[in-house]
Amino acid sequence: MNGTILFIGWAGFAVYLLAYALLAAGLLRRGRPYFALNVAAALAVTAVSVFKGSVQAALINLAWAVLSAAAFVNARPRAVASGRAVLRGLIALGLACAAALGLAGRWAGAVEALSWTSVAAFVGGYLLFSTHAVGRLEFHLLNVIASTSLLPGLWQDANWPVFALETAWGSIAAVGAVSEEIGEPVEL
Numbered sequence: 001m002n003g004t005i006l007f008i009g010w011a012g013f014a015v016y017l018l019a020y021a022l023l024a025a026g027l028l029r030r031g032r033p034y035f036a037l038n039v040a041a042a043l044a045v046t047a048v049s050v051f052k053g054s055v056q057a058a059l060i061n062l063a064w065a066v067l068s069a070a071a072f073v074n075a076r077p078r079a080v081a082s083g084r085a086v087l088r089g090l091i092a093l094g095l096a097c098a099a100a101l102g103l104a105g106r107w108a109g110a111v112e113a114l115s116w117t118s119v120a121a122f123v124g125g126y127l128l129f130s131t132h133a134v135g136r137l138e139f140h141l142l143n144v145i146a147s148t149s150l151l152p153g154l155w156q157d158a159n160w161p162v163f164a165l166e167t168a169w170g171s172i173a174a175v176g177a178v179s180e181e182i183g184e185p186v187e188l
Helices: 002-024 032-052 055-072 082-103 107-130 136-157 160-182
Strands: none
Touching: 002 032, 002 136, 002 160, 032 055, 032 160, 055 107, 055 136, 082 107, 082 136, 107 136, 136 160
16 A cells, blocks of 8 residues: 555656646646646645645645646636735745744744645645736746745655655746746746
8 A cells, every 4th residue: 555655646746747847848838738637646646645644735735636626627716916915924924933933943843834834835826826816937936935845844754755746846946937037938
């Protein structure tokens, strides 16, 4: 069972990265094929995260699957511009809490605060992106924040498929952000 669930996690890792790399390179648009790949990947990564006890990663990917399925069937909930301000506030609060806990020597609390910051950045960013409330540049920047915030918790849980996914995801997001900023696709 352990080998099977890890295989499922690694398969989800590969599908996620393929879809995101194609989006970041401008070879895939925010449409049905992108969202279909994300549903499959999210469910696989949710399974390995539940198995490994990575609560935040499981919640992120379950929400990602639901949002992708809704976008796939074109059931776009209306996102308001104020959602961007709320999301930025949640991220700033989470990072501030993590910093304060870290400075106080409460490392477990700092890792937990970072992991929950990642949940807000991933889920909020993907909701805003899938409903066209943010563009690709802001989506990439939110993904850089979200992926790096989740790494300490994944390391702690020894959730290696998702740790590798988030490391690669953050790298693709950074390349995508640079690509959007300079206005030309960057080869991956």
